[in-house]
Amino acid sequence: MLGALTFIGFGLTGCEKTQGNATIVRDCTGTYLTFKGDDYLVCNYEKLDGFASGSLVTATYKLIDECSNNQVVCLMYHEHKGIIHVSRVN
Numbered sequence: 552m553l554g555a556l557t558f559i560g561f562g563l564t565g566c567e568k569t570q571g572n573a574t575i576v577r578d579c580t581g582t583y584l585t586f587k588g589d590d591y592l593v594c595n596y597e598k599l600d601g602f603a604s605g606s607l608v609t610a611t612y613k614l615i616d617e618c619s620n621n622q623v624v625c626l627m628y629h630e631h632k633g634i635i636h637v638s639r640v641n
Contacts, residue, residue, distance in 0.1 A: 568638060570611045577604040579625035584610055590631040594618035598637045611639040 573584040582596035593599060594615060602608060612635040 568611050568613045570609065573608055573610050575599055575602050575604055575606045575608060578627075578629060580627050580629040581622060581624050583629070583631060584608075584612070584635065584637070590629065591633055591635045592618070592629075592631045594620055594634050594636050596620065596622065598640060602640070609641045610637050612637045 571586050573586045576583040576585055576590060582593045582599055583590040584593055584599075585591075591612070591614075593612075599608075614633050615636050616634070618634050618636075
């Protein structure tokens with residue numbers, strides 16, 4: 552029983568969601584949310600389709616390890632702090 556509870560506890564920490572105010576940034580390399588000066592690549596970028604680049608939003612998201620969204624991007628480099636999956640945006 553304790554082993555199952557430990558496993559559940561570790562599983563919950565891996566899915567930790569964060570909420571914050573951000574700016575949407577789009578360029579040929581992808582769609583990003585900027586939180587406190589740091590850009591994060593948005594894997595499910597279509598979640599932000601109703602918002603223009605430069606819009607201020609409140610987003611709920613979680614950091615993920617990789618993204619396979621098949622988005623076509625240019626070969627420029629856009630520095631970012633990680634990849635995120637957005638669950639809610641206002």
